[in-house]
Amino acid sequence: MLLTLPDMLTADELRRIREILRGAAWVDGRETAGFQAAAVKNNQQLAPRGDMARALQGIVLAALSRHPTFFSAVLPKRVLPPMFNRYAGDANTYGDHVDQAIRFVPDSNQRLRTDISCTLFFSAPEEYDGGELVMEDAFGGRRVKLPAGHLVLYPSTTVHRVEPVTRGERLASFFWIESMVRSTEQRRLLYDLDMALMKLRERDPDSDVSVTLSGTYHNLLRLWADT
Numbered sequence: 001m002l003l004t005l006p007d008m009l010t011a012d013e014l015r016r017i018r019e020i021l022r023g024a025a026w027v028d029g030r031e032t033a034g035f036q037a038a039a040v041k042n043n044q045q046l047a048p049r050g051d052m053a054r055a056l057q058g059i060v061l062a063a064l065s066r067h068p069t070f071f072s073a074v075l076p077k078r079v080l081p082p083m084f085n086r087y088a089g090d091a092n093t094y095g096d097h098v099d100q101a102i103r104f105v106p107d108s109n110q111r112l113r114t115d116i117s118c119t120l121f122f123s124a125p126e127e128y129d130g131g132e133l134v135m136e137d138a139f140g141g142r143r144v145k146l147p148a149g150h151l152v153l154y155p156s157t158t159v160h161r162v163e164p165v166t167r168g169e170r171l172a173s174f175f176w177i178e179s180m181v182r183s184t185e186q187r188r189l190l191y192d193l194d195m196a197l198m199k200l201r202e203r204d205p206d207s208d209v210s211v212t213l214s215g216t217y218h219n220l221l222r223l224w225a226d227t
């Protein structure tokens with residue numbers, strides 16, 4: 001499922017992130033791309049190690065963990081340390097590709113299966129032209145360009161691209177999640193059930209139906225999750 005989660009970052013966090021990124025030494029984005037993706041990738045990234053990346057990762061990861069529906073939407077097993085990119089000038093686009101299925105967790109010998117791809121926008125849409133994230137799905141293309149501080153997540157199985165940025169710069173964080181629930185369809189059912197349960201509890205806190213449905217939610221999770 002494609003899901004947008006608004007207001008992941010506070011205005012203060014956004015300011016801090018953009019301040020840090022102003023002093024960034026950007027490197028060629030092809031360094032972290034697989035063979036097919038490297039052929040169509042033309043952007044810049046922050047070197048994934050170092051104090052700057054670590055400070056930014058801390059802000060983003062803290063925002064994810066406090067968000068009220070992020071956990072339910074992705075059921076994370078592991079999150080790859082967020083990375084940061086820039087589309088501007090001559091390095092301004094990323095053609096059609098599917099993200100690599102397996103990635104190595106930096107500074108470890110662990111591997112992570114990419115189930116969910118995330119983009120967290122740092123630039124406001126009016127600061128740049130182009131730069132839409134386009135996902136191909138059964139209904140044609142979905143074009144996403146979100147306000148600064150908003151996040152989009154989508155199945156990593158999706159063919160997607162970033163349209164050329166023709167004015168200004170597009171700063172964002174991108175990262176992958178291995179979910180406890182591998183199947184997108186099962187994750188979707190669990191998310192819908194959890195959101196419906198939240199509404200039900202608000203409307204009727206003493207509802208015995210919500211006890212039964214909570215049980216169903218957790219028993220489905222037990223059936224499908226791999227911790």
Ligand code: NI
Pocket residue numbers: 097098099160
């Ligand atoms: Ni990608």
